[in-house]
Amino acid sequence: MAKGRKNGLYEGISEELSTLMRSGWADTERHGLEPDEQAPYAARRRAALSARFPGERLVIPSGNLKTRSNDDTYPFRAYSGYVHMTGDQARDGALVLEPRADGGHDAYCYQLPRDGRDTDEFWIGYTAELWMGRRRTLAESEVVLGLACRDVRTIVEDLAASGVPTRIVRGIDPALEAAVTTDEERDVELDGTLSELRLVKDEWEIGEMRKAVDSTVRGFTDCVGELSRAVASSERWIEGTFFRRARLEGNHVGYGSICAAGEHATIMHWTNNDGPVRPGELLLLDAGVETHSLYTADVTRTLPINGAFSPVQRQVYDAVYEAQEAGMAAVKPGAPYRDFHEASQRHLTARLVEWGFIEGPVDRAYELGLQRRFTMAGTGHMLGLDVHDCAQARTEEYVDGVLEPGMVLTVEPGLYFQPDDLTVPEEWRGIGVRIEDDLLVTDDGHENLSAGLPRSSAEVESWMARFAG
Secondary structure, X not given: OEEOOXXXXXXXXXXXXXXXXXXXXXXXXXXOOOOOOOHHHHHHHHHHHHHHOOOOEEEXXXXXXXXXXXXXXXXXXXXXXXXXXXXXXXXXXXXXEEEOOOOOEEEEEEEOOOOOOOOHHHOOOOOOHHHHOOOXXXXXXXXXXXXXXXXHHHHHHHHHOOOOOEEEOOOOOHHHHHOOOOOHHHHHHHHHHHHHOOOOOOHHHHHHHHHHHHHHHHHHHHHHHOHHHHHOOOHHHHHHHHHHHHHHHOOEEOXXXXXXXXXXXXXXXXXXXXXXXOOOOEEEEEEOEEOOOOOEOOEEEEEEXXXXXXXXXXXXXXXXXXXXXXXXXXXXXXXXXXXXXXXXXXXHHHHHHHHOOOOOOHHHHXXXXXXXXXXXXXXXXXXXXXXXXXXXXOOOOOOOOEOOOOOEEEXXXXXXXXXXXXXXXXXXXXXXXXXXXXXXXXXXXXXXOOOOOOOOHHHHHHHHHOOOO
């Protein structure tokens, strides 16, 4: 008997079955492939990374499958820094930049090659190629990625071959991390640099962001069109409706969709999406499509479920809309990153003082942060391969930096009056409103990529009326 992995019935296999499985397969090498359109952009990103770390080896893993339950795994999603530097999304791989004696680096993409048909590895086990689908050969990957590719099964031996200073992105591939000797502080610097190199998007990335936002706009339109079915079921109908668009036009949703009706709209990260959808209340929908290249949108609209805002709902909504207008006006090249946040927050602070919910004057209330009881979060963040992109960048390069053309960020002020908040009148409790758009910083200001969705209260009501009846 030939040995097999303990997977269900395959604790042992006959020599006859093994011989049968290893014979009769066609040569499926793919010829005539073209480089991916992202390949030249990824090469320029690697050159920029190389210039930051002369004389050092850099190891950027793609990541591994993660167990969901028993032998079931989550859908694989490669580490964003790896994707940005290679354009590749394969699991169990790594990009290695090897320093050259004359300066610069040689780049190698280590990948799992195809399982050979001369052993039983290609068909035994749930992660085998016959179970999970065909992988590219190394030769195919070299063409598609425009990058030298090597068998990842040799990576530990290759990394041990020379004693050059090495950095690795930690927390992505524990086995690979254990195989190299590095310094944690220096590794953190590498991770931060990878984030900083994503702050300004190149031309190709901006195109992907447009695709993500355009699909997201269509997804929101789908949800409004099916709102009556959500009323008859639950928030899950909204979640499923948007997910269908994301899977049809992209890779997935960029993050867990927030489909928050009624008082759930006051919960910043409500992703259970199992509550009722009731006329007379608001639906806060925060969702984004992730493209096949893994760039994501991040858009929020707050909708009156019966198609019309009540007076109090409109008062809150209009305050948030005005705050967003103030924040968006501050998005322009050369402006401090914090300006759009401060503009939005100051406007909301003024409204809260005016309504008597916090004690003024406005400057004092803002300085003390009193508005945060009702605004809770910041007003936006960078956007790209991650929904909160560039998160490991240094403070001085990100939140204390200045806006540049090519940056993409969200502007998303909100007001949240908790259902148990006794400091506000009863009719305000349980109201949550957020409006979020994705802005591209341009040479002379900004472009609202998600402008295809209505924003003002009147525009929202008019939009929803087209789906009524």
